[in-house]
Amino acid sequence: EAGVAQSPRYKIIEKRQSVAFWCNPISGHATLYWYQQILGQGPKLLIQFQNNGVVDDSQLPKDRFSAERLKGVDSTLKIQPAKLEDSAVYLCASSLTRLAGEITYNEQFFGPGTRLTVL
């Protein structure tokens, strides 16, 4: 089974430039997540999609970050304009969220990430 695909793997840009990341989740996974992971910290959820609808984007800096998941499959995350503090690894994950009784099963599987450096 193919895993979560992300591109590019690395990106170096100057501050105030724009950048976009792409993610292709595992086939059949309805839930897609974008995380930001700064060195030495755990992943921070930026946005979560259920099919093509947004479930949570409370931690997405909406003045500069945007994300979309057209047709409920692939997703793109954009930063415009980038700041120095955006330097991080951007991880995409997907899960086959299912509800059984009171328990939500949503094991997430991660892509390799995009390492962004803003100079």
Place this chain on the structure above:
Amino acid sequence: RKEVEQDPGPFNVPEGATVAFNCTYSNSASQSFFWYRQDCRKEPKLLMSVYSSGNEDGRFTAQLNRASQYISLLIRDSKLSDSATYLCVVPNTGGFKTIFGAGTRLFVKA
């Protein structure tokens, strides 16, 4: 209280040792929990899921204490290859938002 807190580490242990990490959470309604392993410059990989009182897989045991609101990860007979960062994950109420802990770094030495 933070939503998810982990032992800060790092833990430095010899091969063959038993080591345990704790993770406390604030949302008492959480029903499912996860431990992920993350190697340096790699993505997190699912290690164990915990849906009831605990789970065991070979040398790894995860236990859930709902009364005290923490989960633990026990690694027996540590191997050099166990050296990694271990991330605790707790969903919020309803399970639709996941919160990662900051991770605990483990170094296993020969």
